[in-house]
Amino acid sequence: MALIVQKYGGTSVAGANRIKNVARRIIKKREAGHQVVVVVSAMGDTTDDLIKKAYRINEFPDKRELDVLLSTGEVVSSTLLAMALHGMGYPAISLSGAQAGIKTDAAYSRARITSIEPTRITRELEKGNIVIVAGFQGVTEDLDITTLGRGGSDTTAVALAAILKAEACERYTDVDGIYTADPRLLPEAKRLSEIGYEEMLEMVTYGFKAIHPRAVELGEFYGVPIIVASSFKEKPGTLIHKEVSMEIRNKVRGIAHDLDVAKITVVGVPDHPGIAAQIFVPLAEAGISIDTIVQNASVKNITDLTFTIEKSQLNVAMAVVEPIARSIGAEKCVGDLNWGKVSIIGTGMQNAPGYAARMFDTLSKENINIQLITTSEIRITCIIEEARVKDAVRALHHAFELDKEA
Amino acid sequence: MALIVQKYGGTSVAGANRIKNVARRIIKKREAGHQVVVVVSAMGDTTDDLIKKAYRINEFPDKRELDVLLSTGEVVSSTLLAMALHGMGYPAISLSGAQAGIKTDAAYSRARITSIEPTRITRELEKGNIVIVAGFQGVTEDLDITTLGRGGSDTTAVALAAILKAEACERYTDVDGIYTADPRLLPEAKRLSEIGYEEMLEMVTYGFKAIHPRAVELGEFYGVPIIVASSFKEKPGTLIHKEVSMEIRNKVRGIAHDLDVAKITVVGVPDHPGIAAQIFVPLAEAGISIDTIVQNASVKNITDLTFTIEKSQLNVAMAVVEPIARSIGAEKCVGDLNWGKVSIIGTGMQNAPGYAARMFDTLSKENINIQLITTSEIRITCIIEEARVKDAVRALHHAFELDKEA
Numbered sequence: 001m002a003l004i005v006q007k008y009g010g011t012s013v014a015g016a017n018r019i020k021n022v023a024r025r026i027i028k029k030r031e032a033g034h035q036v037v038v039v040v041s042a043m044g045d046t047t048d049d050l051i052k053k054a055y056r057i058n059e060f061p062d063k064r065e066l067d068v069l070l071s072t073g074e075v076v077s078s079t080l081l082a083m084a085l086h087g088m089g090y091p092a093i094s095l096s097g098a099q100a101g102i103k104t105d106a107a108y109s110r111a112r113i114t115s116i117e118p119t120r121i122t123r124e125l126e127k128g129n130i131v132i133v134a135g136f137q138g139v140t141e142d143l144d145i146t147t148l149g150r151g152g153s154d155t156t157a158v159a160l161a162a163i164l165k166a167e168a169c170e171r172y173t174d175v176d177g178i179y180t181a182d183p184r185l186l187p188e189a190k191r192l193s194e195i196g197y198e199e200m201l202e203m204v205t206y207g208f209k210a211i212h213p214r215a216v217e218l219g220e221f222y223g224v225p226i227i228v229a230s231s232f233k234e235k236p237g238t239l240i241h242k243e244v245s246m247e248i249r250n251k252v253r254g255i256a257h258d259l260d261v262a263k264i265t266v267v268g269v270p271d272h273p274g275i276a277a278q279i280f281v282p283l284a285e286a287g288i289s290i291d292t293i294v295q296n297a298s299v300k301n302i303t304d305l306t307f308t309i310e311k312s313q314l315n316v317a318m319a320v321v322e323p324i325a326r327s328i329g330a331e332k333c334v335g336d337l338n339w340g341k342v343s344i345i346g347t348g349m350q351n352a353p354g355y356a357a358r359m360f361d362t363l364s365k366e367n368i369n370i371q372l373i374t375t376s377e378i379r380i381t382c383i384i385e386e387a388r389v390k391d392a393v394r395a396l397h398h399a400f401e402l403d404k405e406a
Numbered sequence: 407m408a409l410i411v412q413k414y415g416g417t418s419v420a421g422a423n424r425i426k427n428v429a430r431r432i433i434k435k436r437e438a439g440h441q442v443v444v445v446v447s448a449m450g451d452t453t454d455d456l457i458k459k460a461y462r463i464n465e466f467p468d469k470r471e472l473d474v475l476l477s478t479g480e481v482v483s484s485t486l487l488a489m490a491l492h493g494m495g496y497p498a499i500s501l502s503g504a505q506a507g508i509k510t511d512a513a514y515s516r517a518r519i520t521s522i523e524p525t526r527i528t529r530e531l532e533k534g535n536i537v538i539v540a541g542f543q544g545v546t547e548d549l550d551i552t553t554l555g556r557g558g559s560d561t562t563a564v565a566l567a568a569i570l571k572a573e574a575c576e577r578y579t580d581v582d583g584i585y586t587a588d589p590r591l592l593p594e595a596k597r598l599s600e601i602g603y604e605e606m607l608e609m610v611t612y613g614f615k616a617i618h619p620r621a622v623e624l625g626e627f628y629g630v631p632i633i634v635a636s637s638f639k640e641k642p643g644t645l646i647h648k649e650v651s652m653e654i655r656n657k658v659r660g661i662a663h664d665l666d667v668a669k670i671t672v673v674g675v676p677d678h679p680g681i682a683a684q685i686f687v688p689l690a691e692a693g694i695s696i697d698t699i700v701q702n703a704s705v706k707n708i709t710d711l712t713f714t715i716e717k718s719q720l721n722v723a724m725a726v727v728e729p730i731a732r733s734i735g736a737e738k739c740v741g742d743l744n745w746g747k748v749s750i751i752g753t754g755m756q757n758a759p760g761y762a763a764r765m766f767d768t769l770s771k772e773n774i775n776i777q778l779i780t781t782s783e784i785r786i787t788c789i790i791e792e793a794r795v796k797d798a799v800r801a802l803h804h805a806f807e808l809d810k811e812a
Contacts, residue, residue, distance in 0.1 A: 016462040050482070056422040057486050058493035065492075065500055069485040072478035076456070079475040080463050086471070087464035094471055099549055120549075143505055143526075 002167035003125070004029055007039040007135065007157035009173035012231035013077045014044030016084075022231060023084035025172070026130060030090065035125050037164060039135040039157040040081055042073025063108035067137075067147045071097070074134035074153070082132050092130040095120060097137035097145070102156065104138035104146045111138055111146035113155065116163040133160065151212020158215045162222035169219065169226045170237075175210055176230035177238035178203065180402035181255040181393050188403050192253065194239040199253050199345055202379040206343040207256035216240065252355065252400040253346040255393050259386055261291070261339040262314040263371070264307055264321060268331025271303040279305065279324055286320050288313050292374045292383065306372060308383060311337050339371065340389035343381040344396055350377040362399040368392050408573035409531070410435055413445040413541065413563035415579035418637035419483045420450030422490075428637060429490035431578070432536060436496065441531050443570060445541040445563040446487055448479025469514035473543075473553045477503070480540035480559070488538050498536040501526060503543035503551070508562065510544035510552045517544055517552035519561065522569040539566065557618020564621045568628035575625065575632045576643075581616055582636035583644035584609065586808035587661040587799050594809050598659065600645040605659050605751055608785040612749040613664035622646065658761065658806035659752040661799050665792055667697070667745040668720040669777070670713055670727060674737025677709040685711065685730055692726050694719050698780045698789065712778060714789060717743050745777065746795035749787040750802055756783040768805040774798050 006029065008022050022040075029036050050069050054061040061069075078094035085092035101117035124131045135153025138146050148155050154171060161169035178200065181189040195203075197220035204213045210228055219226045219240065229237025269275055276295070283290060293307045309317050318335045325333045349355045359380055363370060368391065372383040384392055397403055412435065414428050428446075435442050447453075456475050460467040467475075484500035491498035507523035530537045541559025544552050554561050560577060567575035584606065587595040601609075603626035610619045616634055625632045625646065635643025675681055682701075689696060699713045715723050724741045731739045755761045765786055769776060774797065778789040790798055803809055 016459075019463055053422070053482070053486060054489055057425055058489040060493075061489045062492050065485040065488045068500060068502070069482060072481050075478050076459075076475060079471040080459060082471045083460055083464040083467045086468050087466075094474055096474070096551075145502075 001033050003035040005037045005157050005161040005166045006170045010041040011174045019080050019084050037131045039133050040077045041135050041153040043077045046073040067108045068145045070147050071137040071145045074136050078132045078134040091128050093124050094132045096134050098139035100133045102138035106140045110149035113159050118163050154212040154215035158218045158224055161224045169224050171228050172231035176233050176235045181397050186393055192238050200240045202345045203254050203256050207258035251346050251348045252344045255396045256343040257389050257393050258341040260311050261308050261341050262311045262337045263339050264335040266305045266325050266330050266333050269303050269305050271301045282320050288317050294372045338386045340386040342392040343379050345379045347378050356380050362395050366395045407439050409441040411443045411563050411567040411572045412576045416447040417580045425486050425490050443537045445539050446483045447541050447559040449483045452479040473514045474551045476553050477543040477551045480542050484538045484540040497534050499530050500538040502540050504545035506539045508544035512546045516555035519565050524569050560618040560621035564624045564630050567630045575630050577634050578637035582639050582641045587803050592799050598644050606646045608751045609660050609662050613662035657752050657754045658750045661802045662749040663795050663799050664747040666717050667714050667747050668717045668743045669745050670741045672711045672731050672736050672739050675709050675711050676735050677707045688726050694723050700778045744792045746792040748798040749785050751785045753784050762786050768801050772801045
């Protein structure tokens with residue numbers, strides 16, 4: 001008998017029928033002889049609806065109050081799922097984040113789990129209960145409710161799997177696994193049966209939305225195998241774990257893309273120490289998260305500084321950067337929206353040369369201009385025109401032979 | 407500076423505008439120099455909507471899970487009210503029943519408050535916060551969430567007023583006070599400026615829905631003055647407290663009525679000890695709450711036993727009673743729906759004769775037949791035909807001169 005942690009996303013529990021469907025899946029696992037702990041998100045659009053309610057009352061809602069408000073969404077779905085299991089004749093109990101012993105810091109709306117005290121969960125499992133835990137939430141030392149930010153329920157699930165030493169953390173949602181590219185963009189993309197944590201982390205960070213990066217990091221740190229699968233279809237999904245098989249190490253594993261890229265270039269920046277800080281510290285203080293930064297080689301101590309951000313943040317970022325650009329004597333500031341990102345990812349890259357060359361060559365043959373390049377040990381990312389992202393994904397998917405096998 | 411506990415019902419917080427309106431009322435009290443603790447119900451139909459959600463999943467929802475589910479309604483309204491106060495520039499914090507230190511027994515769906523540990527409330531008041539407490543809920547020793555049953559938010563408010571030694575508990579809802587009769591039935595009914603706990607208790611138990619009897623009992627026990635007033639209009643409301651003025655003691659204070667009465671008569675019951683228990687124990691076990699019981703004087707050891715219940719419970723009650731009636735050798739069982747109740751209430755009655763006579767005489771002149779009579783020290787109730795209840799209320803209101811003054 002193994003302990004399994006399952007996590008069901010918001011679309012999987014949107015409505016009575018879907019909740020009953022989830023209950024049947026849980027029962028299957030239980031009938032196979034396992035103890036089951038289930039983490040649920042709020043039903044469908046509940047969280048967004050609650051946020052709207054708050055903003056109708058106050059344009060700048062207090063973060064503590066907002067966290068308490070949002071935490072009710074997961075409490076509702078967890079109780080309904082417990083009731084569904086009871087209706088099918090199985091013992092189950094719902095626990096809030098606080099009851100499940102999930103302690104966090106007091107950083108409302110983006111709290112970090114500091115520790116988990118799983119005695120209540122363990123006691124309920126010993127009683128024979130299926131334990132349903134409200135995801136996305138925890139409690140501070142002062143017993144104030146916090147939420148873990150976007151992707152929080154994934155984090156709850158992996159953290160519980162770690163502390164309970166579960167055999168695996170199964171994450172069910174409306175996608176049936178990790179693909180070699182986004183199947184909505186590229187129908188011939190293939191589902192991967194397994195993938196390593198690091199590759200997965202690069203893929204979710206660079207465009208795949210299948211699971212939150214925090215959850216993958218946590219899974220890697222504690223060595224929790226994570227299975228990403230569909231809550232609607234009976235398909236095996238993708239196993240995220242430590243080692244991928246020897247045979248597939250030397251390969252690109254997936255093509256990630258992201259259409260949400262805006263670019264700002266500060267032209268003619270005097271190149272001396274401290275300039276970058278003068279630009280990026282105020283941006284960070286304005287809550288703008290910078291993605292890629294590229295500084296061209298300096299010519300006569302004058303350089304161009306380019307960085308990318310989310311499209312929705314372009315106006316705010318320009319408002320922050322323009323006065324700074326003037327004050328440091330830069331020539332001008334250019335911002336525009338029509339950019340995208342395409343990345344090739346695979347642990348194989350770190351030991352073998354030639355991947356970058358093949359990527360650039362492929363894009364060149366498609367007549368796709370590369371604006372910026374960034375790399376990690378297991379990833380190469382090119383910023384290209386948004387309108388050409390789809391062509392790039394298709395060409396790279398073919399060039400790296402991802403359409404041949406998964 | 408006094409401490410005031412205010413309680414706002416579901417209609418008072420149904421929607422953003424009403425929540426802001428409530429916030430303005432709270433601020434008025436605060437600006438008058440008071441510390442304010444506010445208890446809120448769930449917004450509008452929230453509780454009923456959550457109950458429907460549960461029953462769509464499971465026809466017999468587990469009571470523990472249902473309590474957790476329902477408790478979210480008050481948490482939502484309390485956070486939104488705190489946000490509204492912030493928006494108007496006032497410091498406020500919402501607390502769940504658990505955070506407010508409200509401990510209960512584990513009788514889910516109808517839990518009783520066992521103790522209140524108000525340290526968190528006191529700390530927040532000392533910080534200068536307006537404290538918003540989610541009504542209707544508490545927490546067991548095991549940190550499981552409970553609800554207090556219907557009227558629970560009233561109970562929360564009065565209990566907090568008692569433990570915090572508040573100057574008063576102000577209960578705001580869509581009625582602007584206690585009237586000499588239901589103003590929807592009798593437009594000439596007068597608002598009472600004050601009323602004693604016992605009279606109020608009889609009035610709410612016998613048909614007035616203005617406040618829950620548990621809250622009145624609790625208020626009486628701890629000597630908490632309760633003010634019932636409208637959250638929409640600026641009117642003084644009615645003060646429920648220990649002593650009414652000398653001048654108005656010797657009077658009927660109000661006419662209560664109730665249209666929700668069904669009657670069952672077990673005809674020809676052999677009159678020997680234990681018969682009543684044989685009938686009423688199974689009814690109690692079936693969850694049927696019996697209102698009035700009348701047993702006619704025995705003739706040749708054969709008697710008729712009549713009792714009244716809520717209309718919605720008639721079918722279930724008949725199904726329980728009929729087989730018992732057969733087994734004890736009763737002649738037959740007759741149940742019907744078309745009954746109502748009218749009561750005159752006033753502490754004056756306990757010291758002065760003639761009230762019953764005047765009541766019966768008044769009904770007789772109106773040609774209203776009395777089916778059953780029950781009395782307490784300060785109340786006389788007649789069960790009459792439902793169709794004649796309105797006539798009875800009007801006639802009694804006039805006969806006891808309630809239309810002359812309040």
